[in-house]
Amino acid sequence: MQSWDNLEQLYLRYSRSVYRRARELLVDDEAARDATQEVFMRVIRAGGKLPLEPTPTAWLHCVTTNFCLNQLRDRKRRNDLLTKYPPGREVAPNGEARAVLFEILNRVPEELQDIAVYFFLDELTYDEIGRLLGVSRRTVSNRLAAFRGTVDSLFPNLRLAQ
Amino acid sequence: MTSNAAGRRKEGCPSDLDLDEMASGDLAGLAREAELRRHIDSCAICGPRLTARQADPALAPDPLVFRPLLSSLAATARVRARRRWMGLGGAFGSAAVAGLVLWGHRASAPDESAVDRVDRTKGALALTVHVKRAAANGRTPTVEAVNGEGALRAGEEMRFTVAASRPGFAVVLGLDGTPSVTIYVPAAGATARPTPVEATRPVTLPGSVIADETSGFERIVAVVCPTETSPDSLREEARAALARAGGRPEAVASLGTGCVESSVLLRKTAP
Numbered sequence: 001m002q003s004w005d006n007l008e009q010l011y012l013r014y015s016r017s018v019y020r021r022a023r024e025l026l027v028d029d030e031a032a033r034d035a036t037q038e039v040f041m042r043v044i045r046a047g048g049k050l051p052l053e054p055t056p057t058a059w060l061h062c063v064t065t066n067f068c069l070n071q072l073r074d075r076k077r078r079n080d081l082l083t084k085y086p087p088g089r090e091v092a093p094n095g096e097a098r099a100v101l102f103e104i105l106n107r108v109p110e111e112l113q114d115i116a117v118y119f120f121l122d123e124l125t126y127d128e129i130g131r132l133l134g135v136s137r138r139t140v141s142n143r144l145a146a147f148r149g150t151v152d153s154l155f156p157n158l159r160l161a162q
Numbered sequence: 163m164t165s166n167a168a169g170r171r172k173e174g175c176p177s178d179l180d181l182d183e184m185a186s187g188d189l190a191g192l193a194r195e196a197e198l199r200r201h202i203d204s205c206a207i208c209g210p211r212l213t214a215r216q217a218d219p220a221l222a223p224d225p226l227v228f229r230p231l232l233s234s235l236a237a238t239a240r241v242r243a244r245r246r247w248m249g250l251g252g253a254f255g256s257a258a259v260a261g262l263v264l265w266g267h268r269a270s271a272p273d274e275s276a277v278d279r280v281d282r283t284k285g286a287l288a289l290t291v292h293v294k295r296a297a298a299n300g301r302t303p304t305v306e307a308v309n310g311e312g313a314l315r316a317g318e319e320m321r322f323t324v325a326a327s328r329p330g331f332a333v334v335l336g337l338d339g340t341p342s343v344t345i346y347v348p349a350a351g352a353t354a355r356p357t358p359v360e361a362t363r364p365v366t367l368p369g370s371v372i373a374d375e376t377s378g379f380e381r382i383v384a385v386v387c388p389t390e391t392s393p394d395s396l397r398e399e400a401r402a403a404l405a406r407a408g409g410r411p412e413a414v415a416s417l418g419t420g421c422v423e424s425s426v427l428l429r430k431t432a433p
Contacts, residue, residue, distance in 0.1 A: 016221045017182035055188040123171040
């Protein structure tokens with residue numbers, strides 16, 4: 001655990017990555033600023049302590065991701081995917097397909113959402129996700145399989161990239 | 163490593179998170195940083211990726227976000243001070259409470275002197291390079307605290323602060339791509355003694371350095387040894403490390419001194 005007495009320094013050092021991450025997920029500058037503030041408020045409430053493993057940046061990345069996913073769940077954006085995306089269309093994590101991913105996330109269990117974001121949006125490998133979450137590669141693989149299974153059952157005409 | 167076959171990221175290219183970790187300084191001095199740097203320098207995709215992120219003004223720290231945090235911090239300090247007072251069992255009067263509250267507030271207030279703005283870390287050595295930016299258009303020069311990576315122009319002045327988890331003796335070296343190694347601290351060079359540092363607080367090391375006109379990367383390395391170690395011998399180890407890295411300071415991961423090390427990578431440009 002790394003303890004920061006000078007929180008301004010902590011903010012100057014890490015706010016870029018937190019804001020970038022929040023903006024990427026929320027696609028809204030104002031909401032991203034609010035998210036950034038909330039994440040640093042949490043760090044302050046925790047006494048300015050940041051875990052060193054895997055790295056402080058990675059830890060903040062996870063905290064920001066979870067916070068933003070909560071925000072997105074609250075937004076309740078639910079559109080009809082099947083009308084927007086015809087059968088057989090491949091979902092890759094770029095452009096409009098990212099919106100599809102978030103629509104899907106609204107319908108799968110929370111415990112599978114972050115790992116789906118790390119894989120499909122961040123394009124992290126199994127090993128990188130395992131390091132980030134402190135779980136084994138097998139666990140990552142199992143959770144992604146569960147995610148795919150859930151998506152298959154909910155959206156039988158949707159095909160996720162492997 | 164299993165590649166992610168989902169989309170844009172090419173096999174072997176760093177993730178956005180990798181770039182964030184490198185830019186924040188979390189990987190400073192680690193082999194991973196040198197590995198990423200090598201890739202970025204040779205990759206037609208990742209070089210522009212990193213440049214675009216560094217140049218994005220929207221990502222600059224936003225004072226409108228930080229100011230409320232400072233207010234919250236002051237409030238938190240006041241609550242802590244009250245709790246500390248309550249823990250003393252009411253042995254002191256209300257004047258003492260006020261004193262604690264004021265102390266907490268003062269301790270948490272932002273420091274006006276940029277040179278003294280330093281984070282204290284526990285469990286690691288942290289080097290901060292304070293760069294006095296040249297004044298432009300008659301403006302007052304500013305001082306920027308750099309951790310991890312940053313930019314430096316010829317003629318700009320640098321000072322160094324270290325925060326060590328254990329007391330020791332500090333030496334600061336500059337490794338550039340000419341390739342050469344310069345002893346920055348102690349200021350008198352190889353014959354002078356290393357600067358003692360405490361573990362209780364960050365120490366701004368004596369002296370300052372004016373950046374010369376050599377362009378390219380320069381890695382500033384702070385080395386804190388438990389006993390006084392000759393700066394000249396540390397410079398020799400730095401030279402060997404630089405040679406092992408092919409004369410590329412950006413590729414130096416560690417000097418291999420056996421002491422604790424922390425570094426900042428600067429990209430030097432003309433004024």
